[in-house]
Amino acid sequence: MTNQSDTTNYLQAFVEGMISSGVEQAVISPGSRSTPLALLLHRQEKITTFVEVDERSAAFFALGLSKASGKPVALLCTSGTAAANYYPAICEANASHIPLIVLTTDRPHELRQVGAPQAMDQFHLFQSHVKEFIEMAIPEGTKAMLDYSYWQGMRVIDTACQTPKGPVHLNFPLREPLLPDLNQALIAEKTTKIVVGKKQLSEDELIKFVDACQGKKGVLVVGGSHTPEEAKVFIELAESLNWPILSDPLANITACGKDSSLIMSYADLFIQEVEMNQSPEVVIRFGMVPISKNTMFWLQSLSETSKIYFVDETGEWQDQLKQTQVAIQAEEQLFAKAIRDRVKIKTTDSWRDQWINWQEITAQQLMKLSEMKTLNETSASILVHKKMAKDGQLFVSNSNAIRFLDRFSSPESNQYQLFGNRGINGIDGIVSTALGMCATHPNRQNVLLIGDLAMYHDMNGLLLAKRYNLPLTIVLLNNNGGGIFSFLSQRQLKSDDFEPIFGTPIDLDFSLVAQLYDAEYTKAESLEQLEQLLEATQTQAKFQLIEVVGDRQENVLLYEKVIGGLTEKLGKK
């Protein structure tokens, strides 16, 4: 049978393989079967480890670490339902292309299908939501098996990091004794390196594409998640073409710190209100459709005379509009730069000027509204965006929070980075993912904008902030329930159908939550007070909860007032 020394060497080889492929962080949940891997990761100087008891929070925390670092992150848990708790974060990682390395430990073959405690079928546990499932061999100490273990560690990280990036799952059957021999000499590092190429078009293809676009009345549409540096490249591309740019908030076009009148940050508000004389001749789309439903409806309404290009390196072609005429599989940044550098003919100013005019009218309309000067969920969200410091990190929750930012963010801001979980848009795991972001760059300004239901759903994640002193500022938009449903068709229901099933007030006193996890707590009473608190976070980071009391109905009324005003100004309908 397996001995302590074989298990130790075999797993150490795996860990070193992972390190050689770039793993620097690991999140561990306590358990017995996982003992040898947990201790080897904990003892390994090249890997920073975090420990979290709730595996669901642990996995979302790892997701946040990887989002902020751009690097693969390992996750480790014991056998049984522990692993099943990882599932929500794994689904999100798969949809948003985050390389999580999921390590589960398992009973060896002789203890399976026999009712052994904490044992269940872990084969392909995460179904189609991981890029690869590997059942590892039982540890053995032969050179062949140490080489195999090192090679799997190295290779699987590469699999996770190839385009489209995504999670992988390795299941380790382990026999007792589970305590490793920690005094054992570590095996020497190997030096295999992997160099990965990127999809690029040929010069001929690029020239042909430029010819098809330049000088035309076009629109650039940028979805997906991008760093500020990447966002700037898209803006430069728009400027070279002289086209307006529509984008998803996570594309960071509005938050990247580069000013440009071409950034249509208020598109969600005005695009369905305006009388458009002419459809665009060309649309270039990068990544998924932006979050704005109005932008989506507008894209959907374009006639077939608009030529639509869809650029996406993954080849997954996630285009719910199904109107693409040319799908281009190429690395987006290289492609955008190549086009930017080759465009010689700018489109006439009159095309973009009407867009700039719509954006400005919307800005003026917003400025006029008294609601924007008093504290409410909308004004608080706008303020959070404005008060982000250079290189700060803002995590935005799903449902209303990200929609407030999308609709109301002005393009003038410092360069900061916006993060979210927009693969599958769950409200589970937001707190932990934001804390993972914070743990990656704890010395920056770190802010989370979140509603009360999402906060409750992942309250357990707060233990990570307490244990690791993570200086996250949480701005809680508390409208006591599911505010998004007040914007959807469900709002037509009578109150005794609506409140118990959709409104779902939870009546939690969040000051107690703050106290439980040692966070500073403030209930913001005015926009000025919130502004001061946010300004302070630019220079002095700390773990704090700022509660903004909102009202579900008020959010809808304010939105309708804005749209009503624009309908009047912009003439359509």
Next chain:
Amino acid sequence: MTNQSDTTNYLQAFVEGMISSGVEQAVISPGSRSTPLALLLHRQEKITTFVEVDERSAAFFALGLSKASGKPVALLCTSGTAAANYYPAICEANASHIPLIVLTTDRPHELRQVGAPQAMDQFHLFQSHVKEFIEMAIPEGTKAMLDYSYWQGMRVIDTACQTPKGPVHLNFPLREPLLPDLNQALIAEKTTKIVVGKKQLSEDELIKFVDACQGKKGVLVVGGSHTPEEAKVFIELAESLNWPILSDPLANITACGKDSSLIMSYADLFIQEVEMNQSPEVVIRFGMVPISKNTMFWLQSLSETSKIYFVDETGEWQDQLKQTQVAIQAEEQLFAKAIRDRVKIKTTDSWRDQWINWQEITAQQLMKLSEMKTLNETSASILVHKKMAKDGQLFVSNSNAIRFLDRFSSPESNQYQLFGNRGINGIDGIVSTALGMCATHPNRQNVLLIGDLAMYHDMNGLLLAKRYNLPLTIVLLNNNGGGIFSFLSQRQLKSDDFEPIFGTPIDLDFSLVAQLYDAEYTKAESLEQLEQLLEATQTQAKFQLIEVVGDRQENVLLYEKVIGGLTEKLGKK
């Protein structure tokens, strides 16, 4: 495309199909795609609905409802990661044979694989952990499709309830509009009924079995989860044979209220200490190996002259000892009663008397220890068992809590029922499962015995207690961390390896948790105070948290003191 009326009728037919097969309770998590099913369930008078935002807690709550009622329970959520949060409870339900009816809603085919929001692959989402996965048809209003929908609702409940019971998963692709027509006439109930037979041996086979057992020196070993009524049948079987009975705490042998000197409730403590002159000639085992590791080691050590029978209706043969000589696939209760009624020859008293002697010596040894008279985790656990009222319900958490009960429960008690999650033994979801148990019989005494890590893991479940006024008494054994590891090989580690990875202190002030969820809170200061509090719960149920501060090291020392004393008394080693 689908219209509102078709969707309503189609889904209403499904709900009526479920009702005809016995579904009376449903747990709903809010979402948009699930709107029509949520509203139809909410409006349906024959189904009691509960709403919980955190799908992980919702699923464990449904598990608890089904455990306490013995009936199938429906679960409903929206598309995306929401469903993935069900996974831990589904794995547990599958392993412990609980008929959860998992209803997920999904985008229709035209919105799949195109990057539509909150969409992911939900086919076979729960892999091998459900008995059946069904992709439902898109709603249509034809008679054929209404019949299909009713039939699926009825049939799938039957599938879930057949032996071995277990969860089933139905995925509903739904198109907009999502609001159902609630004014529509409900379709008439159909009257199809299903009658299910049970596996039974023939009279010849029974007689042959009785002949092989009666008069022999035997032991009855009862694992698995049983009601007090079922437990009594096993005791009657033991009495007819005059054999000692070893059991798992969840088998409720010790808690069923039937006194018998044959109940070896302290077996875990004495069985490895005694000098046994003779191996049993026959062992009859029902269900899985009991939790006691010492009982398992003893069974494992039996020579091949012991004839071992394994009785299990499921045919899954979950026998980690792999020493069964005859595996009998028959319904356990019918089989036990049949044998009980046919036994004519009792085994000689001398065989059982030595066992009774060991049990009594252990009882005396425990009584002598001063630690049993002061408040600690062990004495608190013993007291909880003693203070359960007739027909009360006690839920016991995994890791240490259930082991304390298993080792130290005296056989004299009222008839109450003990519940636990012993399919895969996770510490996730315990609070919610206990609340499901409580919600099924809220007028009984309902107690949960739980450690601090399990309490933290499923703290979100407490919102259900608050929302539905569930009068659960939680006895929290708080040793600030993972107490179980102090009993395992990991305790050999140095503190700087042990504490961060296994000890994992969480330093939470649980009085704040109680306050957050409107539970009464008491920190028990003495065994007398705890006794008074528990006695009060017998007549006046309320939602309360009683904290017993424990010490991880002290638990181990006490256990070692008990074992040390028994080694001395009982002579072996």
